[in-house]
Amino acid sequence: MTELDCEQVLQLVWKFLDGEMDETRYLEIQAHVAACAECGPRYQFQRRLLALVELKCREGPVPTELKRRLFRLLEE
Numbered sequence: 001m002t003e004l005d006c007e008q009v010l011q012l013v014w015k016f017l018d019g020e021m022d023e024t025r026y027l028e029i030q031a032h033v034a035a036c037a038e039c040g041p042r043y044q045f046q047r048r049l050l051a052l053v054e055l056k057c058r059e060g061p062v063p064t065e066l067k068r069r070l071f072r073l074l075e076e
């Protein structure tokens, strides 16, 4: 298995939220977050994720489906 770095993980999460990635890939992300000292603390990971969402929001409205997926992700 190719090791993901932290930036790749964030990009992949974004694709997942956009519905462009399957659950298998998402499991790889979860594995990274679980093992990575940097992404490990979920609080920090979520903060980076939310920062990306805010960035995305400035480009235009965030689709409801995207928000739904995001909140589901953060609640796990």
Ligand SMILES: [Zn+2]
Pocket: 005, 006, 009, 032, 033, 036, 037, 038, 039, 040
């Ligand atoms: Zn990481």
